[in-house]
Amino acid sequence: MNKKILALAVSAILLAGCSDDEKEVEVIKEVEVIKEVPPVEITSVKNVILMIGDGMGAQQVGLLEEYARRAPQSTYNSKNNMTALSKFANAGQMGLSLNAPYGETGSLVVDSACSATQLATGMASGSEMIGLDTHGNKVQTILEKAKAMGKATGLVSDTRITHATPAAFASHQPHRSQEAQIAAELVESGNVDVLLSGGARVFLPSNIKTDETERTAMAELGLPLSTYKKSKRSDDRNIILEAKNDHGYNLAFTGEQLNSVEGNKLLGLFSNSGMADGIAYSACKKDNSCTQPSLRDMTLKALDVLSKDEDGFFLMIEGGQIDWAGHVNDAGWMLHELLKFDEAVDAVYEWVKDRNDTLVVVTADHETGSFGFSYSRKDLPQAQTLSGDGMQGKDYKPNFNFGALSKLDRLYAQSGTFYDMMNQVDSDWDFSNSTGDQWAAAINNYSDFKVTAEQSSPIAEREENEYYVAEHKYLSAPEFPKINDFKEFYVYGDELHANLIGRTLGADQNTVWGTGTHTAAPVPVYAFGPQGVTKQFSTMQHHVELGQKMMNALIAE
Template sequence: MHKKMMLAFVISSLFLSGCNDDNDKDENIRTEAKTEQPTTENIGTVKNVILMIGDGMGPQQVGLLEEYARRAPNSIYNSTGNKTALSKIADAGDIGLSLTAPFGSNGSLVVDSACSATQLATGIAAGSEMIGLDNDGNIVQTILEKAKSLGKATGLISDVRITHATPAAFASHQAHRSFEDKIAVELIESGNVDVLLSGGARVFLPADIKENAATQQLMSDLGASSSIYKKSKRKDSRNLILEAKEDYGFSLAFDNAQLQKVTGDKVLGLFANSLMSDGIAYHACKEANTCTQPSLREMTITALDILSKDEDGFFLMIEGGQIDWAGHINDAGWMLHELVKFDEAVEAVYEWVKDRDDTLVVVTADHETGGFGFSYSRKDLPEEKILDGDGMAGNAYKPLYNFGPLDNLDRIYKQSATFYDMMTAVNADWDFSNTTGQQWADVVNQYSDYKVTVDQAAAIAEREVNEYQVDGHPYLGASEFPKIVDFKEFYVYGDDLHADLIGRAIAAQQNIVWGTGTHTASPVAVYAFGPKNITKTFSTMQHHVDLGQKMMAAIK
């Protein structure tokens, strides 16, 4: 998953042409899975299933959130007993671990979000970067589609794009995650999804939106601000927003005020042209009471209100997608804000479900991003102290290394802009070929509580020949890359890597290490809340395929 993700270079033109033909031919048969679903021992069933995915939220990220909530001197959790919603779910339910890698004969060691979400959605082994397909490329039924076949209401929520890999995998079937224009069509035309709340308007609007005065006027008449329809990523003239309203009965919402007024049981809420506001911007507007977009929590509450009206029950997937984006650029400040934002949505779900016995809630991650962790170092060694304990025997307390002061937690949270925003402040056109250490130092020192010298910031500006250049590749096609000193093979996203270099420049002060600009194979936490005979089966070491099968078996 990535802000600028494009079609993977590794898919051959023959495979793509064949899959594009299938996309055209098979639109009317996708309600049936080509691969039979596996059976799971009957462990009990529920009326509703809520799946929450913190994208990129490995155990290390959960540790950051918990340490901040419990021990930061100025934690925003101080007024609520320093307890996260994740820990409330853990206390009341069961906890397990899950492996995430692509499973099956075409498997590999590290997963992307499309494959991981597909395995969670279907309980079947999937291949890298495919959406809603099994390991052999066959269309398979998802838990959302199963819920709809049972007469239940369904919903998808994300704070990135509704056509992005994670939400797409629950209601679409495509050869590659980058086919977002086709995914948008499926989401609207399939009839399988009742509530769609996210960003990503750019693939719902016609290609000529900038020149199409009539469509711009229509969007304005519908109450969408110009930021929602500033550009399109479609290649045709279809206006899927209008089609959703006129042909498929969706109510529309483009800001929080509109979302709170929607009526009916089908809602399409598109609150940004691409991804929604980042966590830092969200917490700033929340404090100032100036937010216009709904938060992840507010979208969750609205979706629960709508979907729970269905007497047959519902399936709802909620993604905190920007945890992953922050991890990709090694931005701990942004990542912490995203974790808090996701935890707000978990709190909303917990409050809704805590006194019920008809709902299964599963909170997990698709994978870990960034190889993040706190670490002790040889920088800024602590001064010795005299302790009163009777075991000190006159010895001074002086640890040999810097194990990380707790005020780092507050200082990380104090960051006032993402590294992407800092890049834009350095050059609005994102041309970093001749930037200087002074420019980078000025921006970092403006927005971060951790200050850098011009000499330290000079490394952020450095560039080098891309020794892994591959002609035609969406990222590796560049002849020049930002200069990564170590593990450069695992930093793959072109000029975005200047952001990772900001992370490197301040990491020693934060007591933070990063291992990669992509994903790791770390097992992720699984929180399960609901009937005990069901949730206890999640309290084990398992694989995401197992998680998918257990959720499939539970919803009846």
């Protein structure tokens, strides 16, 4: 029998033969018993929001937090120096998650496709697979399960909507490179209500540059053909028109169009490939000249559309260019990407902070670059006289350069990515005859950390690719930029000139990098929502388990 019912029954029997004073005592006892009934623990939710900072390991979070809390000119100074990530940390739970391809037949290091698939399915997957288990079988994702339950669904990214991370939640392909097939699958499946990102090039027909009928049709839909003129399809399918005419999607191609578009199905493609980088976004935000929506803008639009579904929703939001900056060892760019992502995290925090029907998980798929601040033997500190009574008449003079906080502001001051520097040296990316003078001029044009031609000359050095593989996407290049240590972990051909820029700037920035690819470091997990749901995330876990926990919380609702 329920405790409350039992208490009322006993009270009624006792009161029948009691004086008024005795009745008062029994009523008090009844109330006390009722108060002892514990509240029902909430163990499921109506909505799940997963935010993925691609490449955002603990080291990257450290860069963001150091900048926010201690940079002399921190943009967080008006916000009590608190990041949105810290707001979630204070209000929810924190844990760590391993992320390598899972199981005894897996491997040590993960790529974004496998990692996102494991988060999406709660099952082990293989490197570079999309939505498949280790045997190559299609596996239902959390997004697809949410849709089967009648919930609304959405994917948001500042890379391409067909890129590995968003694709893994709503597509099933043997390899992440099959973006043209992924584009068609995302639209045809009917599983995703809101798709907001870049990547128009795999939605446009191969003849978009020459077929005037196609170009006119797209212009009438509001597609700026000067920006979206290139196709990466090998056929003449127009997936954008199919989305509108056959599958009921409303379309948006600019930030202004996104603001005004209505309906519960939305396809927004805001660039031909990846969207504007974090440095470019920071610049256009200052003078209000942005034409693309920000990651925050897309997040708010997705929340507005999906939350209208009374059954709830699943939404994945990716800050994908943290990873891109990490791959080329660009600390200034990476800081701006972290700021852009945290801006979107803040939008989610404000939306969810007073709710108890939503689980928010913020994590990364992996760490990129093996980044860190480090102390060095360059620019040793000068001796100082301190007033403390423990100095015993001696000066304060550390043995090494531990890094001035002002370097955080100088990283933020970077006005272009390492790719912008490469484009200045040669817009066609032919660096076979580049010089130290050219590289120094490009670096000094965009970075607050200045270099000489002599310091920059190693960036121009090239050597025979001893790991040549015919027809390989990257390793078929006969020459590679010359990497002097750990060269096996720098794999992306001529892009490695950017990594060499990072090496050139590292000593002055107090930054170090260990790789041009990913590491197996555990990544942070922030979980916010009902405690009965979130307490399980405060542990060391694996992304497979993380995916299972999210699915269980949503499905049990």
